[in-house]
Amino acid sequence: MTQFTRFVRAVEQRATTLAGLRISAATLLLASIPALAAALVFYAVPNASLPLIWQICVLAVPLLTALLGNLLGRMAKHDAAHLLLQVDVRLGLGERLSSLYEVRVRGGRSVFRTHLEASVAELRLDTKRGLPVPRRVRWALNLGAAFLVGAAVFVALPPRAPAVASPVDAAPLSASQSLDTIGDAPFTAPDLDITPPATLDTGEAATVVRESPSEQFRLEDVFSELRGTEGTSQSIVGDATPDELSRLIDEQRETAEMIREFLESILERVRKEGGGLTDDEREQIRDQAGQAGDPQLVESLMDLLDESEDGEGIAETLESLLSTFDLENQAPDANESEGQSQAIPLRQSDPDWSPEMPTMEGSRPEDESSATQEQAEEADPENDEEADPLAREGLSPGHEEDPDMEGGDDAQDAESRGLDAESPEFSREDAPSAFGESGDFSSFITEGVPVELPTWDDPDRDALIVDFDRIQSILQTRGVSEDVIDAVRRYFELITEGGS
């Protein structure tokens, strides 16, 4: 076999490879597009999962198609003269190969054939440079491979969990419209029309809405607020059951009692001996602050540490702090019969408020919201009368408001403020499934919320049992403002059609 024959063979093999590659690239691209589309569709549909055999098919069909295309391409015949001329031109060989091929095809010996063979024998042939993969073939191959990898990724990903709510009706609703809808429209599970509590313009939620009026709130926002991980993560666990929550509340109460006794002992010592806090006391106060779940209490304890060595000042601070404990102990007593718990926040609007008392407004970091609230309180009181009746009452039918309930006035004020303020836009969102044992909502709503599924045997009766008193107690323990508590209460009244 001469050098030239080897060249021709190498060039033909390269051309065969390229022809196969060309067809396989095209087929891979064409076949991977529907594969990727199928994988995306199955990934996008909640809870839909492809059977294993179909997963294999999605990935294997494009590969098999490409393989088949490659085989078909390899069967194509090539014009050697044309290929050699291509190699000649691309490698700048002075058309030696194609000319020699021409001479050999015509047959016979000639002086030119001898010269050509001698010059070809000195050549070094690089078929990959001579016949490179065309750019569009490379693009098609890369795209096809990328689509296929994408399909594999989406097939491998676990099926998506159902969305809590998907934006169905993009038509924005004003706050008043939302409230009207809440108040008037009868609840039907498939067409659940929920305005999340965060969208009710009260308290902190109002601040959030004003900052980003276009933000769409979801049910998750409500529960994340309920969990209130900041500052209470030690005492409340997100997935705790109602029983566990009760236990945690009891533990917090015991902790508060221990702190109170400890502070009383310090007060007694200071009154007797005078002077500031000892190092040992400071250390213990730090420990107690670490165990206290109430951020207000923690802050008060840390303020105590910052006190000077003046005995009288420390005594006054301790007395003030202990008086807070006394008030907190009175409030649960008053509400004990209703199953409510401790940690009732104090506000300036309360009749029992005194400047010495550490208040929610003073201790909470969200002073901005408090300031906003105060500004709103100075607004025209007639707004209360102009507000929606349902919002003004802040209640659903059949609910009896306790006049002593903390934050009741605030809630009304805040609601009226929210209605008077520039109405943020809300998006109507539909829940994906019905309530009940078969719905997905039940598994979601029980996260950290004292909501139970009914135990009665009537399967057609879709409802939830909500212990709102316990919700309120938990929220108060966390220091959640009364406005938000009221919004949460109305939310659960809405979704349970007033029942509990």
Added chain:
Amino acid sequence: MITEQDLERAVTTFERLREAIGGVIVGHDAIVRASLIALLCRGNVMLEGVPGLGKTLLVRTLAGAMGLRFSRIQFTPDLMPADIVGTDIITEEDGHRGFAFSAGPVFANVVLADEINRATPKTQSALLEAMEERTVTVGANTYPLEEPYIVLATQNPIEMEGTYPLPEAQIDRFLLKANVTFPSLDELVEITSRNTEGEGIELPSAVATADDILLARNVVRQLPIAEGLRAYIGRLVLATHPTSELAPPKIRDYVEYGASPRAAIALVTGAKAHAFLEGEPNVRHADIEAVFKMALAHRLVLNFRGEAEGIAPAELLDDVWSRVPVV
């Protein structure tokens, strides 16, 4: 069958020819090469340039170096065909009167048709048969011309008053058309030096014979060319036709008629001759490029728009060359 010795002899002959011509002619490499290519391809050359550039000297040098018979015809408006090809004249011998053919200047090996466009078309066309068929017909008699035979015509591109543009049929018979450019400063200095000092310019003695030329022609004809390059040449020629799918936009806009099949032949043979002169054993893409414009420029017939806008055929051919792929 060409042997190694034949090839070597042909190559040596043309190396000697180039040396001999270079000893007289300063510069004008392209013109010299075009003349040699035409000689190797059994073709004719049109040299276009202003007077005084050494066209006549080049032709005379070429003829002298080859030891061939040279004749010069100065074309004028009153020149008659018989003045070129010859005529029958009455002779009297031994008391008998008869006609005898008196050959004109066309009967030579190297014919210089100086300022060919100054003669009338009738006279110009007297050269047609000599240029293509290498015969001359006078009356009822046809006389063959001696090979190697080559016509080198000149024309002045600027002094067009009183001239007769060559008919398309005659232009097509020129294998190549070369523009004689003005010499550079160094060449000009060398020209003045050679012409004004010593004994002046001496034409070279013969360094080749007619047989050598004919052998070289045979070698060139057998020089291999790839089939793909033939197809490429075909595409190039087709692309000069405004009605062709291969024609670039400029050709469609400015060309009335494209190059003839004779142009394709000229391209192939010219490329072969160029490869031979370059010492290559086969035709390369570069060889085609070297003769592309010389072989096709004078064969394009511009339309009214092309003429009105003064479009240069070379510009159109550049467009063709850049747009037609080799493979």
